[in-house]
Amino acid sequence: MNIFLDNKNTTTLKVFRGTDSNINDFNFFEVPFNDGASILDALNWIRENIDESLAFRYSCINANACKECMVLVNGKTKYSCTTRLSKETTTIEPLSNKRLIRDLVSDIVPPKEKL
Amino acid sequence: MKFLKTDVLIIGAGGAGMYASIAAAQSGKNILLADKSLISRGGATVMAQMTVAAAVGHEEPDHWTHHLDDTIKSGQGLCNEELSSILCEEAVDRILEMSDWKTDWARKDNRMSQVMAPGHSVKRCCYVDFLNTGPAISRTLRGEVAKHSNIKRASGLNIIEIIVDNNIVKGAIGLDIETGSYITIDTNAVVLAAGGLTRIFSRNSASLNMGGDAYALALRAGAELIDMEFVQFFPIGHLAPRLVGMDPIMWDPFRYKLGGILLNGNREQFIENYGGADGKSYTVSRDLASYAIIKEVEAGRGSPNGGAWLSFEHVPKVELESAFGPIIKKLAENNIDLTKNAVEVSPIAHYHMGGIKVNTKMQTRIHGLFAAGEAVGGANGANRLSGNAIPEAFVFGKRAGQYASEYTCTKTILTTSDGVSALSKVLTKHKIDNILIKDNNDIRMTSIMKKLQDIMWNDVGVIRTRKSLTNALDLINNLNVNYFSKILPPDITVYNKQLMDWLDLRNSLLCAEAVCLSAYNRKESRGAHQMEDIPITLTEFEKNQVIEMNDGCLLTKWENVNKIEFKLKKKLQALK
Ligand SMILES: Cc1cc2nc3c(=O)[nH]c(=O)nc-3n(C[C@H](O)[C@H](O)[C@H](O)COP(=O)(O)OP(=O)(O)OC[C@H]3O[C@@H](n4cnc5c(N)ncnc54)[C@H](O)[C@@H]3O)c2cc1C
Numbered sequence: 001m002n003i004f005l006d007n008k009n010t011t012t013l014k015v016f017r018g019t020d021s022n023i024n025d026f027n028f029f030e031v032p033f034n035d036g037a038s039i040l041d042a043l044n045w046i047r048e049n050i051d052e053s054l055a056f057r058y059s060c061i062n063a064n065a066c067k068e069c070m071v072l073v074n075g076k077t078k079y080s081c082t083t084r085l086s087k088e089t090t091t092i093e094p095l096s097n098k099r100l101i102r103d104l105v106s107d108i109v110p111p112k113e114k115l
Numbered sequence: 116m117k118f119l120k121t122d123v124l125i126i127g128a129g130g131a132g133m134y135a136s137i138a139a140a141q142s143g144k145n146i147l148l149a150d151k152s153l154i155s156r157g158g159a160t161v162m163a164q165m166t167v168a169a170a171v172g173h174e175e176p177d178h179w180t181h182h183l184d185d186t187i188k189s190g191q192g193l194c195n196e197e198l199s200s201i202l203c204e205e206a207v208d209r210i211l212e213m214s215d216w217k218t219d220w221a222r223k224d225n226r227m228s229q230v231m232a233p234g235h236s237v238k239r240c241c242y243v244d245f246l247n248t249g250p251a252i253s254r255t256l257r258g259e260v261a262k263h264s265n266i267k268r269a270s271g272l273n274i275i276e277i278i279v280d281n282n283i284v285k286g287a288i289g290l291d292i293e294t295g296s297y298i299t300i301d302t303n304a305v306v307l308a309a310g311g312l313t314r315i316f317s318r319n320s321a322s323l324n325m326g327g328d329a330y331a332l333a334l335r336a337g338a339e340l341i342d343m344e345f346v347q348f349f350p351i352g353h354l355a356p357r358l359v360g361m362d363p364i365m366w367d368p369f370r371y372k373l374g375g376i377l378l379n380g381n382r383e384q385f386i387e388n389y390g391g392a393d394g395k396s397y398t399v400s401r402d403l404a405s406y407a408i409i410k411e412v413e414a415g416r417g418s419p420n421g422g423a424w425l426s427f428e429h430v431p432k433v434e435l436e437s438a439f440g441p442i443i444k445k446l447a448e449n450n451i452d453l454t455k456n457a458v459e460v461s462p463i464a465h466y467h468m469g470g471i472k473v474n475t476k477m478q479t480r481i482h483g484l485f486a487a488g489e490a491v492g493g494a495n496g497a498n499r500l501s502g503n504a505i506p507e508a509f510v511f512g513k514r515a516g517q518y519a520s521e522y523t524c525t526k527t528i529l530t531t532s533d534g535v536s537a538l539s540k541v542l543t544k545h546k547i548d549n550i551l552i553k554d555n556n557d558i559r560m561t562s563i564m565k566k567l568q569d570i571m572w573n574d575v576g577v578i579r580t581r582k583s584l585t586n587a588l589d590l591i592n593n594l595n596v597n598y599f600s601k602i603l604p605p606d607i608t609v610y611n612k613q614l615m616d617w618l619d620l621r622n623s624l625l626c627a628e629a630v631c632l633s634a635y636n637r638k639e640s641r642g643a644h645q646m647e648d649i650p651i652t653l654t655e656f657e658k659n660q661v662i663e664m665n666d667g668c669l670l671t672k673w674e675n676v677n678k679i680e681f682k683l684k685k686k687l688q689a690l691k
């Protein structure tokens with residue numbers, strides 16, 4: 001389904017960018033607002049329509065089974081795939097208690113699963 | 116370029132890959148279990164919410180030979196019956212073994228609860244409540260894997276090529292996604308357990324990592340694939356409203372339990388017009404339901420998002436609440452109140468029957484190359500019974516791990532420079548005829564994938580025609596020549612999403628071509644392969660189609676189906 005088919009309304013995401021957590025670099029993206037769409041839907045929309053280099057982690061998209069998509073949404077730890085898009089500007093950041101890798105990707109790999 | 120050495124490399128850590136690693140670890144050899152996502156989370160296994168078929172006979176008398184009969188019947192003449200019997204016989208052992216490993220199968224009085232599912236002749240399907248089968252088995256296997264110190268787990272290791280010399284596996288190359296460095300892996304034995312390809316269709320139940328890597332890696336390594344035209348479409352996948360946190364195939368059991376009704380865009384029942392009977396029974400086959408929905412949409416009678424309505428509005432609230440249990444709350448969070456509104460559903464690509472051609476040891480024709488799980492073709496023929504895929508992952512995983520660890524060969528040493536030269540082949544073909552077009556929205560990796568998914572859905576989906584298939588082959592060729600070959604991922608290193616997309620596309624485009632070409636050659640309708648312009652099943656096509664890659668070109672041929680010989684059949688009969 002094209003969840004953004006009917007996109008008269010938009011909302012804004014303020015998204016952390018970069019590989020250095022000490023540098024506060026945010027991009028603002030205007031994304032279509034659709035009832036029911038998730039933050040993950042919006043992040044994918046950004047990659048498809050504005051900036052393909054944006055990095056974030058996810059696998060299962062719908063099932064809320066992989067648990068890979070955690071980010072900070074307005075400062076709170078959330079699954080991006082089950083958190084709904086809001087009409088207000090929303091800040092999305094990588095997890096603060098994990099090492100930053102790039103953009104919204106942080107190091108959630110268990111130590112014993114590393115090369 | 117980093118360098119690693121292992122005795123057995125297992126590509127993919129879903130049900131099949133994890134089972135393979137546990138079995139291989141018994142040999143005491145060193146095992147490397149690699150997943151491009153995180154171990155146990157990236158593929159279909161963790162997403163499965165329904166049931167697992169195995170003739171344990173706890174609910175009612177059953178025998179694996181009955182399960183075999185049902186499987187062969189569903190496969191419509193194309194099952195590799197040797198593989199199907201292994202699947203059905205060993206499913207019982209694996210399910211009980213998982214029980215020993217503390218998988219919390221639903222039980223009544225110490226016996227496993229088993230339910231009916233379409234195509235099964237008895238109550239045979241085990242599950243973990245509530246809709247929790249996939250997460251539960253993934254947890255069990257992850258725990259078992261961790262008990263073996265000789266299994267090295269590697270999350271975020273994307274295997275991009277298998278290195279083969281003279282039909283013998285020498286190693287592989289991988290991308291360490293987090294650092295962006297490439298890795299040469301020296302190994303004799305490789306198990307391809309990287310799952311299916313349903314992501315290449317725009318309507319699918321797939322995760323991000325199900326774009327067909329296993330098949331593409333196998334083709335390029337010189338192995339054969341079979342029956343690539345057989346993609347299973349699940350008839351009533353969730354379409355709208357946006358439903359998050361739920362597997363899109365979740366409606367099926369409720370529809371059967373409660374008699375959910377399918378309505379077209381005009382709110383009329385339509386299944387009857389196609390010769391089926393709707394309502395509280397298993398009488399509508401999945402194929403018929405898919406066909407009917409697509410035809411209604413084509414005729415302009417689809418639901419607003421291009422599917423059909425599934426309505427439970429006539430079912431009393433108490434009945435709904437008791438049947439759905441805690442799921443009702445999850446639906447409410449999605450603003451879905453089944454007493455007041457219908458939901459939109461559509462067929463979605465769900466499972467791949469075709470796959471890598473193996474013998475009973477899960478060996479391909481390339482020495483040292485094994486396969487397991489959904490990546491394997493043949494056991495399910497032209498259509499898979501529901502609940503057969505997870506046992507397939509367990510049973511074939513266990514076998515592949517065992518035989519891969521037993522396999523030895525004397526081979527020359529692989530060096531980093533072999534890795535470098537294999538890698539340069541992956542990347543250079545591109546660099547040569549490359550006219551990079553920058554900042555063109557049409558030539559984004561994501562837009563090429565979208566185009567590919569649309570082609571596959573529109574022309575190679577539930578209903579195919581000779582014309583739609585030639586059209587698709589042209590369009591895929593065009594995507595390759597005019598789009599894919601004109602982009603290269605940027606050179607950034609750490610967690611490079613565009614590079615990952617590019618590597619995915621490279622595999623998905625090859626798989627798409629294999630599916631299309633195989634579908635075009637099968638000039639009949641059978642099982643999941645439905646040709647609108649040739650609506651009949653022909654005896655001359657009761658054959659498996661084998662596909663291989665030669666000098667970059669795909670070649671196909673027909674082979675006789677591996678039916679169990681008569682004597683063995685008699686023996687099985689006697690067992691019943
Ligand atoms: C939503 C859904 C529900 C389902 N429900 C059921 C059900 O109820 N019952 C049933 O029997 N079947 C069900 N199936 C089918 C079944 O889940 C799968 O067929 C089965 O789990 C496949 O297991 P697998 O180990 O072969 O592959 P997967 O579990 O898909 O694992 C493959 C792994 O390989 C990794 N990988 C891919 N490419 C690479 C690469 N290049 N390098 C490294 N790693 C790689 C992936 O990240 C993934 O983790 C369902 C499928 C889906 C999608």
Ligand code: FES
Pocket residue numbers: 058059060061062063064065066067068069070079080081082
């Ligand atoms: S994408 Fe899998 S849990 Fe969010």
